[in-house]
Amino acid sequence: MADSTDDGRDRLARVLYMLRMRSTFCCQTEVRQPWSMQMPSIADSVSFHVVTSGSMWLKLPDAEAVELRAGDLALVPHGLGHDLLGSSDSPRGPRVDQLEQEYLTPQYSRLRYGGEGRATQLICGIVSFDDPASRELMRALPAFLHIDADTMSAASPVRDLLRLIAGELTAPQAGGGAVATRLADVLVIHAIRAWLSDGQAEVQGWLRALQDPRIGRVLEAIHDDPGRDWDLQRMAKVAAMSRSSFSARFTELAGTTPVGYLTRWRMSIAHSRLLAEDVPVAKLAGELGYGSEAAFTRAFGRIVGRTPGQVRRTAVA
Known part of the structure; x- marks a missing residue:
């Protein structure tokens, strides 16, 4: 092994x-x-x-x-x-x-x-x-x-x-x-x-979290299935850790909470797809684990700083 x-x-x-x-x-x-x-x-x-x-x-x-x-x-x-x-x-x-x-x-x-x-x-x-x-x-x-x-x-x-x-x-x-x-x-x-x-490279943040044996497994699971109904309990189970220990370790390494990272990852996927595809916002919201287009749009605006429509118009311009 x-x-x-x-x-x-x-x-x-x-x-x-x-x-x-x-x-x-x-x-x-x-x-x-x-x-x-x-x-x-x-x-x-x-x-x-x-x-x-x-x-x-x-x-x-x-x-x-x-x-x-x-x-x-x-x-x-x-x-x-x-x-x-x-x-x-x-x-x-x-x-x-x-x-x-x-x-x-x-x-x-x-x-x-x-x-x-x-x-x-x-x-x-x-x-x-x-x-x-x-x-x-x-x-x-x-x-x-x-x-x-x-x-x-x-x-x-x-x-x-x-x-x-x-x-x-x-x-x-x-x-x-x-x-x-x-x-x-x-x-x-x-x-x-x-x-x-380079052995002198100071690997930190996301890179360090990705290489951690427990937190890295969770990151990869989120990347493989970002639309899954993730919550703290499910993530901690993937890491084989208690919720409190997992949350503290994740935040220490990644510099953000597990839920904060999940949201940022989903919005990054959404941003890329809005630029590259003519995908309906409601379809994108459902694929990324949001129960409504409104909830997705609020999260997108909070993370990206623009609405999905504004990003799409940038791609067309």
Whole structure:
């Protein structure tokens, strides 16, 4: 029989396998000293930056700037705005979306910016996720992930993907931008895997709960059947714990109550389906365990901040 650690890894592996991107944008960038620019905050997204030659600094709000060198990869989850700088003491620059760019496709652009000094070449991008597991995973990631080129093994999938992306963008061929954006999807997933496999990674929140032998079983059961008539007693039975012990343990690990998590998971499913399908709200409510459309709509508005109709109109717009 596999031990509980193996079970937790299997659950995590299944989540990583199911990650789905909603959209990707890539920008091939060349900047010359002196330069600096701001990356705006974009909700429900992960920014990534690959330095293909030269070096730069990345600064998050209220944090020290971090130097990135050729071959390094940085991820900024949570849609956080941040600064890209030519040097650690560079003043803040303009927002990147306000700079003139050459848009080759809606998902791919080229940017040349800065003075006449030393050049740095970057591949910058934004990835958005659309499935519930992806959203939960993004919440559990730290504010900044830095994968240093010097620490990557020669056989690292991240290293291979970085080479492929750089090759597509620095030696343009037909469809190179499309290939690069698809590779960027895979790059972000492999970068997260690399972080999770690092013994120094501080796994917490949802990720820690998912790998817990008892709480992880409950999370997986909810994910497999979100419309079931779940209550605290039924969840505790799956965990083979008393209700009080289960509730305390779940809240400690996941950062929310069991019922709070169930509601958030259901509303995340609903949000994704409203964007992707023309499903009636009453049908969606029934499938997700709500006795009435009104009760579902109230819960949806409380969690998402908009009505189902408003979300659906966003998808059509």
